Amino acid sequence: MSFEKELEKGQFCIPECTACKKLVWPPSEFCDKCNGKISLRKEEFEGKIIEFSRQNEEYFCVVEFGNSIRIIAKMMTLPKKDQIVKISKCGISEGSYYFQII
């Protein structure tokens, strides 16, 4: 089970070290702390908006999950800092990840 295969199916997973339980980001085969193997946690994760701006009608937000994983995700409604959000859509398009939050 690879992070990207799951992402392609629209499933956002959190990579976690099987040995030391550290959340590893960006996704990797090995833990950057203890070099252990990685497994994927599949849940409906909640994230917090750290910062955001807007281009045209789309907001782009820095969102933090589990106090360590940060991504930039699209949001179609006005965000607020510290707002708790979930990933509503994700995938890979032309080699790049994409994330949308609500």
Place this chain on the structure above:
Amino acid sequence: MSKIGIAAYGTTSFTKDDQKIETILHKSTNDLFQKNPNIDKKEIDAVLVSTNNNSKYLAPILSEMTGIQPKIAHSIESLCNSGTNSIVSAFSYISSGLADMVLVSGAERYDSPGQILEWDNSRGEFKHPIFWASIFSKSYKQEYGISDEELAIVSVKNHKQAKENPNALSKKTYTIDEVMNSKKLTDDLRLLNCSRPCTGSASILLASEEIIKKYTDSPIWITGIGQKTTSAGFTKNPSLSSMESTKIAGESALKMANHNISEVDVAEVHDAFSVCEPMALESLGFTNPGEGMNMIKKLNETNNFMINPRGGLIGCGHPLGATGISQTIEIAQQLQNTAENRQTDNPKTGLVHNMSAAATSSTVLVLEK
């Protein structure tokens, strides 16, 4: 350790021209040799090429084109701070004794692949640098109560200073209103807040203390070097309103040079976007956090060219692989009192700040007469 200094330099104008990377590299190197005809090419032990261009084997190619047969020849890439990384590598070759004299030549085309870090998938579909710059701008403005009008002063100042630089891409000056009314890229970024990719090259020759006196009566010594990489991905930045890697690199460079930041008379800082200039000044310690804009406003009002005398990246343009070398040449010219209309008041100590990918890595150099 014996001293290592700058023996010679050359540059091209920064343009939007469509030229081959090999041609651009050759032009700045040729400028260096034309201005310093006494340089014995047989004494050049290493040729380092700084670029993000995809062309291969550029250092041996440049060596052949310029009639040099070095012991060491290779390229160095580190996105926007490839140039100062190359200078640090040249310094290291000389200080290790592997070389006595090293040619560093940096070049980029306007369509450089180095503008976007494809690997950084944490940015999702927002990989273009305008998105991290917008996030930095929003965060910085909110944290310190800075307005868009205030940030626009960075662009006004640096375009004004670039007008005195015959090699700069920008030939125009702008008002705060013109910056504020330039094309809106995001809610927090206008076109004139941005440096522009361009075509350009800069070359510099570093030499050991024993050799340098054969070639110049006014060597500029590299007395401090600091580098730090905190991550590669933008979202790993611990702060969105300061530059951690710059802070650490600056402290290391000043410690090595045995100086305080208050002793720096002139500096080139990496203003890839307007917000980067106050953030860099604060992270380097020129001001307290949140007070960088006060310094910039004062410099602008008094026509003091102390920060980014060549016009910075915003005024000069940003040919990635050449930028750090061009910044270093500017500070060398300032210390030699040869910067003509851009000359600051008899500076003794200068600083170069060059960074990559939203300040995930930084290089700081201290230069002295």
